[in-house]
Amino acid sequence: MWPMGKIMGGTGMLNNMIYVRGYPEDFNHWFKDKEGYEFFKDILPYFKRLEEWDYKGKTTASTYVSNLTFTTKLADSILNAAKELGYPLLDETENCIKGFGLPKINVKNGQRWTPAHTLLEQKMTNIILRxxxxxxxxxxxxxxxxxxVKYAYKGQEYVAKATKGVILSAGVIGTTKILLHSGIGPKKHLNDINIETKIDLPVGENLQDHLTTxxxxxxFNQSLGIGIEYIMSPFSPLEYLYSGTGPWTTxxxxxxxxxxxxxNQEAVPDLQFMVMNVGxxxxxxxYLRHMLGVSDEIWDKYFAKLKSNVTATILPILLHPKSRGNVRLESNRPNSAVLIDPKYLSHEYDIDILIKGIEIVRKLVETREMKNMGASFNTNIFPxxxxxxxxxxxxxxxxxxHLTITSYHPVGTCKMGHEEDETSVVNYDFEVKGTNNLFVVDGSVMPTLTSGNINGAIFLLAEIASDIFKYKDFLSRGRCIILEIFIESYVCKNYY
Structure with missing residues (x-):
């Protein structure tokens, strides 16, 4: 089951609020000149702009990035277990290097915070929201x-006209669906469902996702302090309302x-571990088993046997899968479903990395620190x-x-790349190849996955795109580039 954020703010309104920058090498494919790319010059300033605050406490950034407001004793125990095994701990000033550490989250006063919240709080008069x-x-x-664009509202069709361009930010599924219905996509697929092909591009290909198991x-043989009894405690809402802390803010x-x-210790991470305080x-x-798609048979034969235990989860997450899937349309009807084939685990490499992740989890659970906490490794045989x-x-x-699912980080169906790259859909200015003034800015343009939760990377895409669009608008108004006033026989051109 893949949730879609059909809400102002997108899927960032539904995620677990983890904010990760990614690894410097993750962004090589975002630039025409990969050799000239430098993380600290080309990427880091955008992240700092996202996260930065001015001295008055009024943000100029798009989102809040804060520390955890609530943890159980599991957090400290895991960090101590990691030290016991000789694993490094993350410096609190860093965001994504190798080792264990506490996550940063997009939370303000104990509540989820996204760029949508910032936008609505600013009450900008030049934006009309429908x-x-x-x-x-x-x-x-x-x-x-x-x-x-043509859109539907209460059973009727309408048209919204654009004067400067159209920007799609409907996500890896929504954007793909809109482009395919517009005749932009693989010619064979569009012919099969009787949609006229206007531009033959690999829309819907290159689908990739972080997988976990x-x-x-x-x-555990003891409570971690986050069970139903803590959530339902009358003190929990009081903590939440008055101080923005407590179990309700987990x-x-x-x-x-x-x-x-x-x-090679300099290599990009291929595994992420997410320590969850519940199982x-x-x-x-x-509820949880239905959300994860656990069948009644598997529940009865495996998970139900654990009801006398307190359970927690350390999820090994495959960061850079080699499996690639696709998204297709079921038919040419505008309200038809999409056909998603992620082709999970179709490459042996992906299985091998997840197995290595489970082996690391077992080492952690068998440390002295975790045993002192009453932890043991589940040796029940999976059906x-x-x-x-x-x-x-x-x-x-x-x-x-049998038991691998999505981490809810699908990307790549409108891949960014060079104009001559036959596998790409948009160029490095976010413009759909072969079109004018049609842009895509969302996770679908990411050529590859970043090393960690992708929400921060998508914020980054929006920041970069906003600069590009502002510059294009500057040129479209026929304004002069300062350097050109020194050119002989200077003419101020309309560049856009």
């Missing part, structure tokens, strides 16, 4: 210049870690894998193939 509309297609002139592998994640399984069994099967010896690579391979 909600409950569903965009069906982009309107294009014969020269493929975007001049508006290892639910309820940690059992982000769910209490610690993060980044690892490279390669011998799937926490609510005794009322369908009983033919293999528990703990063997064959067993974990079977386990991973």
């Amino acid at each position: 909600t409950n509309r569903v965009v069906q297609k982009i309107l294009l002139h014969d020269n493929f210049e975007a001049y508006g 290892g639910f309820d592998l940690i059992l 982000a769910g994640c209490e610690a993060l870690a980044y690892f490279s399984t390669k011998d 799937v069994n926490e609510d005794r099967g009322l 369908g894998c009983s033919q293999f010896d528990f703990g063997s690579k064959e067993y974990w391979r079977c386990y991973v193939q």
Whole structure:
């Protein structure tokens, strides 16, 4: 099940609020000149602009980035267990290097905070917001210049005209769907569903996602201080309302870690670990198992056996999968469903990395620190894998193939790249190739996944795009570039 953020603020209104910058090498593919790319010059200033505050306390940034407002004793125990194994701890001033540390979150006074909150708080008069509309297609002139969109509202179709351009930010699924219905996509697929092909581009290809496994592998013989009894305590809402702290402000994640399984310690991390203070069994099967798609059979044969234990989860997350999927349309009807085939675990590399992640989880659980906390590793055999010896690579391979799910970070279906790159959909100015004034700014343009939760990377995309659009607008007004006033026979041109 993939949730879609059909709300002002997008899926950032639904996520677990973890803010991660990513690893410097993650952004190489975002630039035409990869050799000239420098993280500290080209990327870091944008992140600081996102996060920066002025001295009066009034933000000039797009979002709040803060420390956790609530943790259980699990957080300290995991950090101590990591030290016991010789793993480094993250410096609090850093955001994504290798080792264990506490996450940063997009929270203000104990409440979720997104750029949408900032935008609405500013009450900008040059923005008109229309909600409950569903965009069906982009309107294009014969020269493929975007001049508006067709949208549906209360059963009727309407047109919104654009004077300078159209920017799609409907997400990896929504943007793909709109472009395909507009005749921009793979010619064969569009022909198959009787949509006229206007521009043949690989829209919907290159789908990739962070995958995770290892639910309820940690059992405790004592409470962690975050069970239903704590959530329902009359003191919890008081803490939340008066100080923005307490169990109601938990982000769910209490610690993060980044690892490279390669011998080269300078290599980009290929595993992230997310330490969660609850397991799937926490609510005794009322909600979480349905959200994760756990069948009744698997629940009864595996998870239900754990009801006498307190469970927690350390999720090993595959950061850079080699599997690639796609998104297609079911039909040419505007309200038809999309067909999502992520092709999870279709590359053996992805399975191997997740198995290595489970092995690291087991090492953590078996430390002296975790045993003193009453932790043990779940040795119940997963249904369908009983033919293999528990703990063997064959067993974990079977386990991973049965119990791996999305981390809800799909990207890449409108890949950014060079004009001559046949696998790309948009250029480095976020403009759809072959069109004029049609842009895409969301996770679908990311060529590859970043090393960690992608919300921060998508904020970054928006910051970069805003600078590009402001500069294009500057040129479109026929204003002079300062250096050109020294050119002989100078003419102030309309550059856009």
